[in-house]
Amino acid sequence: MARISTFDDWTDYFKTWQKDIGLDTSKFNDYNFEVKFGAVDKEEIEFGDYAGRPKWETVLQIPDQRVRDSLLHLITFQGDTEFASVEQQRHLLHTAPSDYDLQSAVKVMREEMRHGTQMSYLLVKYFGQSGKLEAQKMLERRAFDNSRLLGAFNQEVNDWLDFYCYTELVDRDGKYQLTMLSHSGFKPLAASMKPMLQEEFFHLLTGHTGLSRVIKAGKVPIDILQKHLNKWFSVALDLFGVDNSSSASWFYVWGLKGRYDEGASSGKFDREKLNEMARNQYMGEVAQLIEALNKLVPEGQPKIKLPDPRFHRSIGEYAGKTYSNTGELLSPEAYAKHLEQTIPTAADKAKLSEIFKQNDWVLAV
Numbered sequence: 001m002a003r004i005s006t007f008d009d010w011t012d013y014f015k016t017w018q019k020d021i022g023l024d025t026s027k028f029n030d031y032n033f034e035v036k037f038g039a040v041d042k043e044e045i046e047f048g049d050y051a052g053r054p055k056w057e058t059v060l061q062i063p064d065q066r067v068r069d070s071l072l073h074l075i076t077f078q079g080d081t082e083f084a085s086v087e088q089q090r091h092l093l094h095t096a097p098s099d100y101d102l103q104s105a106v107k108v109m110r111e112e113m114r115h116g117t118q119m120s121y122l123l124v125k126y127f128g129q130s131g132k133l134e135a136q137k138m139l140e141r142r143a144f145d146n147s148r149l150l151g152a153f154n155q156e157v158n159d160w161l162d163f164y165c166y167t168e169l170v171d172r173d174g175k176y177q178l179t180m181l182s183h184s185g186f187k188p189l190a191a192s193m194k195p196m197l198q199e200e201f202f203h204l205l206t207g208h209t210g211l212s213r214v215i216k217a218g219k220v221p222i223d224i225l226q227k228h229l230n231k232w233f234s235v236a237l238d239l240f241g242v243d244n245s246s247s248a249s250w251f252y253v254w255g256l257k258g259r260y261d262e263g264a265s266s267g268k269f270d271r272e273k274l275n276e277m278a279r280n281q282y283m284g285e286v287a288q289l290i291e292a293l294n295k296l297v298p299e300g301q302p303k304i305k306l307p308d309p310r311f312h313r314s315i316g317e318y319a320g321k322t323y324s325n326t327g328e329l330l331s332p333e334a335y336a337k338h339l340e341q342t343i344p345t346a347a348d349k350a351k352l353s354e355i356f357k358q359n360d361w362v363l364a365v
Helices: 007-020 065-094 099-126 128-138 160-181 187-217 222-238 246-253 271-294 332-342 346-356
Strands: none
Touching: 007 099, 007 128, 065 099, 065 128, 065 160, 065 187, 065 246, 099 128, 099 160, 099 187, 160 187, 160 222, 160 271, 187 222, 187 271, 222 271, 222 332, 222 346, 246 271
16 A cells, blocks of 8 residues: 555545454445544643643644654554454454443444554644554554554453453553643643543443453353453553553653543652553552452452462563462462463353353343
């Protein structure tokens, strides 16, 4: 494909991408993938070295090329996750347990595509040829070819139990990322976030109510559900990035990406620990969700629980370390056996496949 030169060119390429990944486009024909902007909380840059100055409305207003390059990086990575999510979930439209679930998945996927469209629009409109190239490359990487920018978005979403865990845990990380970007000193990016966050809340609701319905139905064994939570929780923790991140620190110093509770917390904090701060806030939120789900687990059955945050990590201080789901450091051999007991296996998926045939494994709405 020739390089795109206008946003209309990109839109044509987007339609080609939908077909190339095997997406049933008939489910999206009546949806307008429009670009939306909302209000920003503040007109001034809220933090960092440029705090108090008017938010930048064009890239040319940004005084430092390093800041412009980092902004391009942030927008590209956010957009890449949106298209990757659709690639991961595309087969679910053929296996929905109910019409309600089908319509929920369609809504989630079309909004993810709209979010990707929003980020691509920013790249094409504001970043010249480099932005156009990045917007084009977003539609050339593939989750199922393991070429998406973040490892979590190369993982397979095999079935609807994966999907409920994904929208509960991975999309919840998305809420954190979008919230932090909503404070950006680049006004078009900050103004993009409010509509995206409003749509993202439905994705989170889909995950939590889905898991609630699975537990209430009582057909999926709790130990298999636990394995899926183990997998997707560790994946979601990785999405917060490396520990002691200099990149996160510079994003803050340059006013590009705030804290999750920016403006609500005035206490001292370590800029080198921004990723850890957000990750800890996320873990506290998810712990409350697990507590709520456990109230639905019948008496006499084991409760679900979050694994130790060092378990099964691919990013950060504990990447590749052989910690168990309870935090014990294991030998490589023992860890390999442990993963078979704590992460979904082919046998688990085969068992689930039989359960799914009954169509009563998730409570009807």
